[in-house]
Each structure stands twice: as C-alpha cells, then as structure tokens.
Amino acid sequence: MNATDDLQVRWWKLEEQLVERFGKKPDLESILFLIGVQELGGAGEKFTKEQKQDLMHVAVCTVLSEGGYYVREGTDEDGWPHFRQLRELQPMTLLEQENFMKDHILFYFTQNGFL
Numbered sequence: 001m002n003a004t005d006d007l008q009v010r011w012w013k014l015e016e017q018l019v020e021r022f023g024k025k026p027d028l029e030s031i032l033f034l035i036g037v038q039e040l041g042g043a044g045e046k047f048t049k050e051q052k053q054d055l056m057h058v059a060v061c062t063v064l065s066e067g068g069y070y071v072r073e074g075t076d077e078d079g080w081p082h083f084r085q086l087r088e089l090q091p092m093t094l095l096e097q098e099n100f101m102k103d104h105i106l107f108y109f110t111q112n113g114f115l
Contacts, residue, residue, distance in 0.1 A: 004099065007099055007102060007103055007106075010106050010115075011102050011106065013115070014031075014105070014106060014109060014114075014115060017114065017115070018031070018034075028098065028101065028102070028105075029056065031105060032055075032056045032059040032060060032063075032101075032105070033052060033055055033056055033059070034059075035058075035059035035062060035063065035105070035108060036054075036055025036056055036057070036058040036059040036062075037055055038112075039058050039059065039062050039081055040055060040058060040079065040080060040081070041079070054080070058080070058081055058083075060101075061081075061083035062081070062083075062108065063101070063104040063105050063107070063108045064089075064104055065083065066104065066107055066108070066111070067104060068086055068087065069085065069086060069087055069089065070083040070084065070085055070086060071083065071084050071086055
C-alpha cells in the first residue's frame with residue numbers, strides 16, 4: 001500500500017463517519033464548510049453566500065495553519081477569525097492539491113478528536 005492508498009482509505013473512513021453523523025456523503029467543499037462553521041462557532045446559523053465562502057476560507061487557513069502556512073492572528077468584532085499567511089504553497093497539480101488538502105483535513109479531525 002502506498003501513501004496515496006493510505007490517504008484514500010483514511011478519507012473514506014472520515015466520509016463514513018460524516019455520513020453517520022449527517023445522513024449524507026459530503027464532498028470536499030462541504031467538509032471545509034463544516035470546519036469553518038466549527039471554527040466560527042456558528043452552528044445552526046443561516047449564512048449568506050459570501051459568508052459561506054468566508055467560512056471555507058477560514059477552514060482552509062485553519063487546516064493549513066498546522067503545516068505552518070498560516071497563523072491565526074485573532075478575531076474581529078463579529079467573532080470571525082483572521083489569519084496571516086506565513087509561507088507560500090508550492091505549485092501542485094489539481095490531484096496533488098486535493099490530496100494535500102485531504103491530508104490536512106484528516107489531521108484537523110484527528111487533532112479535534114473526531115477520528
């Protein structure tokens with residue numbers, strides 16, 4: 001089994017747990033949205049389209065902060081987290097980007113006791 005196979009198996013396990021919790025299989029964007037909501041602490045709220053995009057940005061910054069790409073600088077008056085980019089991501093193919101994000105998302109869920 002190579003590293004990509006292991007990543008896929010771990011991803012399928014995460015998807016399985018999310019299906020059990022929410023009743024349907026989420027895609028990568030839905031998972032990022034969930035992380036963003038978790039980080040904002042806004043479960044149960046209704047969000048505008050722009051806020052949903054902002055939540056996904058919060059999620060990306062959050063999961064990549066563990067890899068040293070971003071650092072959380074604090075929150076604004078509305079409770080939204082703000083980040084500063086510490087270093088650039090290396091150029092990647094679309095598949096490499098997806099696997100990179102999946103690996104960081106899996107780490108996030110592991111660190112937060114979900115996996």
